[in-house]
Amino acid sequence: MKTLAYMVSVAALLVSSPSASMAQNGLLKFDRNVIDAGTMTEDDAPRTYTFTGRNVSRRTLHITQVKTTCGCTSSTVSSKELKPGAAFKVSVTFTPRRYPGTINTGAFLYLREAAGTPAAKLALTGKVLPGADVWARYPHKMGALRLKQSKVSISEVKPGTQPSARILCGNSGNKALRINSLLLPHYARLSTEPEVLQPGDEADLVITILADKIPSTMPATFSFPVVLEGLDARPSDRTIQVSVSRELLKK
Template structure:
């Protein structure tokens, strides 16, 4: 009851004095998460060598950061980790689901993906065991700081030479083999020279064009793939997967490839 009252007071404070919370974003998230989640057990059965870890300042483009939290079962009987929950979708957790024998050791690997996040970071991972059905056995925390990306094209994460795209896969769901369908990939020219793109070797039932014949440097456009079911061979069944290599870009073919998936009902 006291924790609910404290959470109510903190939320009321955030409403009345929002500028103070904005100035200390990392601290406020920590306070909110620790109040919102159930308090861990006061126990000594599952002992962790560390429960709080910190990563150095990293850029948003950095690879995921992985931290290992080692533990030992100090009880006199096997103990199983029932589940592990994370406070953010940016966290991936890997742990052994087999029973931990008395005196047995193991690790929980926690990976944080910085892309899409910036500023102070506080994330928590709650570890549950049969010691309690409602309360976590232990709380693991990960803190650090992410430097916001300066990449003007970060909304287009896929690089095909100077061309940046939102995705590298196009899917057609074909329910009528006589239908004409179109799929679009948003893109942008991150280079310093105009781009004129084409796709060679397409089957008769597929065509490709761009929304602008020439994509000027620094400009956005669309890659347009057109499907004509009337030209599809009758013997084609199931799913067709086609790698399409774009021409007009630098790089080996694998770096200039869009994958088309055609699902035939």
């Protein structure tokens, strides 16, 4: 199964310079800038961690934004106006569901008095183990096939092109899957990469539009269903909706 490796680069930015994170220009100071969240599973409820900071300057400061680095994380701040010497708390909530792997996320705090540059960098570290349902990150279930999404959009379809859209999917069953569609319009193609999905494997479901075969009478924007075959599910439960936006030839 794939993990969120892209979060590692964010973590490096967050924790590479703890001393620099302690304060910017002597404005803020935190009791700690990195919290170890320990080990949890995808099935665990969201957990909230609190960073306590203080205005160590001689002027009133104003928090304009606390920006988290991942959709798995949200944040709140106890006060946005900080008098000199005032303490405040930044609460960072981490939701492990659909985020297995290393926890490397956090929040950037911005001040009106230091516009454009984070005044503090707060980080969470730890580990998330896969939950009981290893396919939970694939919310759309079509028989044994699990998909990240059941709708796709293909835009900027131009004459002479064959643009495509990809849907990450996986075989959650115990038998190999061969996916096709018998009712595709003549200007569309469907394939999987690889062609055969072995049990437990992931793949790309690829929908390709043959721009030159789209009838000239079709509008600039239109949609059509793709009913997948080779799955043990009702047609309505194994249908992908495809929307297309194309460039019409100028007369």
